[in-house]
Amino acid sequence: MKKRAPESATVSSVETVGIQESAEGFVAVKDFLKRFGYLQTNGAQPAQGPQAAATNVLDDATSVALVKYQARHRIPVTGVFDAPTREMMSRSRCAIPDIGPGAAAGVAPAFSIAGAWNRDTLTYAFGSGTNDVTGGEEFQAVRRAFATWSAAVQIAFREVSRADSPDILIEWTVADCPDTDMTGNVIAHADYPPGFGFYGNALPRPVHFDNQEHTWCIGAVAGQFDVETVALHELGHILGLQHSDFTDAVMFDTVDANATRRFLTPDDIEGIRRLYPYRGPVFAKHSGRCLDIEGIATGNGAHAHQWDYWGGQNQIFRVEWVEASHYRLIAQHSNRVIDVEAISTANGAQIHQWQWWGGDNQKFRLDPLGGGYYRLSARHSNKCIDVEAISTANGARIHQWDWWGGNNQQWRLGPAPIVSRHSGKALDVYAISFDNGAPVIQWDYWGGGNQRFRLDPVDSGFYRIMAESSGKCLDVEGISTANGARIIQWEYWGGANQQFRPEATGDGFYRLVARHSGKVLDVSGISADNGAQIIQWDWWGGNNQQWRL
């Protein structure tokens, strides 16, 4: 879709633009990114006619530049030009480029942790609300805060009634609440997970908003506090995070009235990943195949290669935080880690598994590249994990190589698109809905959070597939076992109709088999149109039943 903006568009007037979309005036965004060092200049003259239209396209290089900008400014890393990015670029700033020769990449972390829950599904309920806002909007704001955390960590949250023994109870209380006296200086409080509590360890864990001394609002209102902003902070404590000393972090210890802070920063995300390491397969973007230890070998020196995902434990990695921005990748079958052979710093050095000894050749920096993909750079060499010769074949060797931006150097470690083989369109939650029951359709990928899904291992090779924007999971409507039953999103409650097993069909594509019915995800009517409903159907081998993960 082509979008329009005034001829003399500045960054602030450019509309939201997705990947491979264009909008008049988008060239102003590219100019901004070039000026401040995020996008390389090519020295070309200003384009005219069709070429000018091309400059208004959000292409791959611009998406990567946006990712760098977003990560550096601690706003949601989407790789598209969206509202938070427009707002940040429109602010007054100094004229010195952010990135230049000798500049260091990224921002060092400042998070702190208390401890983690020992399960990956938590329930919550609401007690009393506040009369400061109408229509239950305070509860909806808290639900959005849950969804924001859920997008960053392999935990699902489900709302239950207060009578259902929730894990977390959210309520607006008097200042001198049963746990602590909030009178005066503070506006809310929570507590840490069981076993790490400050006010005790019993369930439900409390989130209390002071309803006596402060006025609550939705959005930025003078003299009032945004519910979602404070809820996001308190839920960080509920998950086990302490305060960060980064002033822009959600977990920073102060907030301003008349302001919002509703997006996790890289510091918050790194902290939560330390508490809850990612676990699952690591897919290569170019091939759809995943990182695999050859021969399911358990010894030191077994080579890494790419292979179709088949559910082997040699394809499941636990990505654990080690130190500032660096992680180790632990193979589940062997408990050994991904390691650059012989601590080599050369291009082409083999990636294999080895026992953990703390070497820098076993530590990898994760840099987000947008769309749920990451670059994995070895600390000792600064080279990245790469599939040799951009091969898409099973068995292709994994080695380290200088970063050049290839899709064979990009690895799925977060919510990413799931793309239909027959249409090239992505799974999409209709209308970016937040609600249970929203249909799941196919749509051109434009970078929306409703088009990115995370695979959380459940057991026996089955996964829950969670939408980034809502924190809700793919679900076969009504637990139906019939052909044609719609796929919708729903809170995860552990149903077999919410669990799917990827099974390779060749060429890096997969069918997704529903656990309760044995049927597969299917684009209704073999449609290639935007908006086509996703359903379940008996497997018959159609391209409309095959997906790139």
Add this chain to the structure above:
Amino acid sequence: MPEDETVHVTVGKVGLDLPAHLFRTAGQPIDSASGHYEGPGISVHIDQGPFSGRLDSHIGRPAYREEALQVDGHPARRIFFRSPDRNTHTVALRIDSPHPVTVVVHADDSIPERVANQIIESLRLTTPNRRGGEDK
């Protein structure tokens, strides 16, 4: 005003001496007693309460070092690290008391490290104050 002139401030149960030219910044503490002070090339961040951070994630940063000490009878840890890309250094203190305290001093490299250390070393835990928060 002489460079070394200081003023005593109290945040929650934490009292310490800061360079007199620092000013307290705005910001509503969410769920702890906290205070932030800034001046040219230096900032001081005090956070006292159950949610204050333990500073663990700084391990591995350039020039990182730490030492164990006692503050008013409570075990504490002082850390130091540099941020070479920003030409800054950081000295921070964590006190593991029943009311945990974290103090972080960030400073440009143009400011001697002794300034941050003097701030940290001036820290004393004051008589319990139910709600904390006395300002300079």
